[in-house]
Amino acid sequence: MLVRQVGRWSHFYSYHFNLIPKYPVKSILKNYTTIANDELPYTKIHTPVMLSEVLTHLAPEPGKIYCDLTFGDGGYTKAILDSCDCKVVAVDQDPTAYEKALQLAATPDYKGRLFPLLSKFGQIDSAVKKNFDWSFPCFDGMVMDIGVSSGQIETASRGFSYKLDGPLDMRMCSRGKDAPSSSSEEFTFEDEARLMRKSISAYELVNFYSREQIADIIYKYGGDRLSRKIAAAIVDARQKAPIETTGELAAIVQKTCPQPRWQRGDDDMLRNSAARTFQALRIYINDELAELESALRSSEYLLRPQGRLVVVSFHSLEDRIAKNFLYHCAGKRSTQEAETNQFSLKRAANREFRKATRNNYDADVLLKQPSGQVLHKHSVVPSFELKSKSVVQASKEETAVNSRSRSAKLRVGQRTMAEPLSPFGPLDL
Numbered sequence: 001m002l003v004r005q006v007g008r009w010s011h012f013y014s015y016h017f018n019l020i021p022k023y024p025v026k027s028i029l030k031n032y033t034t035i036a037n038d039e040l041p042y043t044k045i046h047t048p049v050m051l052s053e054v055l056t057h058l059a060p061e062p063g064k065i066y067c068d069l070t071f072g073d074g075g076y077t078k079a080i081l082d083s084c085d086c087k088v089v090a091v092d093q094d095p096t097a098y099e100k101a102l103q104l105a106a107t108p109d110y111k112g113r114l115f116p117l118l119s120k121f122g123q124i125d126s127a128v129k130k131n132f133d134w135s136f137p138c139f140d141g142m143v144m145d146i147g148v149s150s151g152q153i154e155t156a157s158r159g160f161s162y163k164l165d166g167p168l169d170m171r172m173c174s175r176g177k178d179a180p181s182s183s184s185e186e187f188t189f190e191d192e193a194r195l196m197r198k199s200i201s202a203y204e205l206v207n208f209y210s211r212e213q214i215a216d217i218i219y220k221y222g223g224d225r226l227s228r229k230i231a232a233a234i235v236d237a238r239q240k241a242p243i244e245t246t247g248e249l250a251a252i253v254q255k256t257c258p259q260p261r262w263q264r265g266d267d268d269m270l271r272n273s274a275a276r277t278f279q280a281l282r283i284y285i286n287d288e289l290a291e292l293e294s295a296l297r298s299s300e301y302l303l304r305p306q307g308r309l310v311v312v313s314f315h316s317l318e319d320r321i322a323k324n325f326l327y328h329c330a331g332k333r334s335t336q337e338a339e340t341n342q343f344s345l346k347r348a349a350n351r352e353f354r355k356a357t358r359n360n361y362d363a364d365v366l367l368k369q370p371s372g373q374v375l376h377k378h379s380v381v382p383s384f385e386l387k388s389k390s391v392v393q394a395s396k397e398e399t400a401v402n403s404r405s406r407s408a409k410l411r412v413g414q415r416t417m418a419e420p421l422s423p424f425g426p427l428d429l
C-alpha cells in the first residue's frame with residue numbers, strides 16, 4: 001500500500017513539475033531501449049496458441065481440404081497436415097511467411113498436400129477463385145489465428161514493436177526495412193507488389209494524418225482514454241522533425257503518459273499507453289477488423305456442410321465480431337441487435353414476449369437482415385451451428401508457459417446445409 005502511494009506521488013511530481021527529461025527524443029530513446037531490451041518477453045519462433053483445442057474442434061479427416069487463413073510460422077498448418085492425410089490451403093499476407101510456406105510445401109512430407117497463397121484473408125474467395133479450379137463450397141474446415149506472429153513482432157525492421165527500435169512500418173504485407181518502395185519493380189512476387197501498392201505504413205499515418213484522425217484511431221482500436229493527449233504530442237513532435245522510428249514514437253507516448261513504477265506489471269495492454277497505441281496503429285494499418293468480417297462472410301460460402309470454422313482471437317473487438325457472426329448465423333441473434341446493449345435487448349425481448357402472450361399471438365423474434373429484409377425466426381434456417389457452449393480459453397498449463405495465450409479466445413461453428421444468411425452481405429466476386 002505504501003509503495004503504491006509513493007509511486008502515485010512520484011508520478012504526480014514527474015507529471016506536474018516536468019521532472020521527465022524534455023526533448024530531444026533521441027536521449028529518451030537511448031534510456032528507453034536500454035531498459036526495454038532487457039525485458040523482452042518473446043520467444044523466437046511463434047508458439048501456436050491453443051493448438052490442441054484447435055485440432056480437436058477442427059477435427060481434420062483424411063482426404064479433406066482445410067484452409068489455414070493465417071499461416072504465420074505454420075504451427076497450425078503442420079499440425080493439421082501431420083494429423084492425417086489431408087490437404088491445406090495456407091494463406092498469409094506476409095511475403096516472408098509465404099516463402100516459409102513455399103519451402104514447406106516442397107518438402108517430401110507435404111508435397112502435393114500444402115498449397116500456399118500470398119493474399120489477405122479478407123480476399124480468400126477471390127484468391128481461391130484465381131488460383132484453383134474449384135467451385136464453392138470447397139473447404140471442409142477453416143481456421144484463423146488473428147494478429148501478429150512472434151516473428152513479426154520480434155523483427156525490429158518490421159516496425160511492430162514499441163520495445164525494439166526500427167523503422168515505422170507495421171504492415172504485415174511488407175518486408176520492413178528491406179521492402180522495395182511500392183513504386184519499384186523489385187518485388188519477388190506479383191501479389192506482394194499488389195498488396196504493397198494498396199498499403200500505408202505507420203510512418204505515413206504518424207506523420208501525415210491529422211491530430212483528430214490519430215486520436216480516433218488510438219481510442220477506437222487501443223481503447224486509450226488519453227488518446228487526444230497522445231495524438232497532440234505526436235503532432236507537436238512531428239512539427240520539429242518527422243517521426244522515423246518505433247523507438248521515437250514509443251518515447252513520445254511514454255513521455256506523454258509515463259507509466260508509474262507501481263503500475264508496472266506483466267500485462268502491457270492494461271498498463272502501457274505505448275503498447276495500446278502501437279496495437280491501435282497496427283489494427284488500423286492492416287485493416288484487421290474489416291479483414292476479419294470479410295473472411296467470416298466468405299466462410300459461409302466456402303465451407304462445405306459439416307465444415308468447421310475455428311477462430312482464435314486476442315482482442316475483444318475481434319472476438320465480438322466472431323461471436324456476433326456465429327450467433328447471427330446460428331439464428332440466435334441478428335447482427336444489428338448484437339451491436340446494442342445485451343441487457344436492454346433481453347429486457348426488450350421479454351417485454352415483447354409478455355405482450356405477445358397477453359394478446360395471444362405468436363411471439364416471433366424478428367431477425368433483421370442488413371438488406372432491410374425482415375425474417376421471422378421460424379423462416380430462418382441457421383447456416384452455422386455453435387459447436388462450443390461458450391468461448392474456449394487456454395488451459396492453465398498453457399498460460400503458464402505461453403503468456404500470449406492468456407488473452408486468446410476460441411470460437412467454433414459448424415456449417416449446416418442451409419443457404420448463407422450473409423449477415424455482412426453477399427460475396428462480390
Ligand SMILES: C[S@@+](CC[C@H](N)C(=O)[O-])C[C@H]1O[C@@H](n2cnc3c(N)ncnc32)[C@H](O)[C@@H]1O
Pocket residue numbers: 046047048049069070071072073074075076077091092093094097119120121122145146147148149150172286288291
Ligand atoms: C498469430 S500469426 C499465426 C500463427 C500461426 N497460427 C502459427 O501457428 O504459426 C498471424 C498470421 O496471420 C497473418 N495475417 C494477419 N492478418 C492477415 C490478413 N488479413 N490476411 C492474411 N494474413 C494475415 C500475419 O501475417 C501472421 O503471419
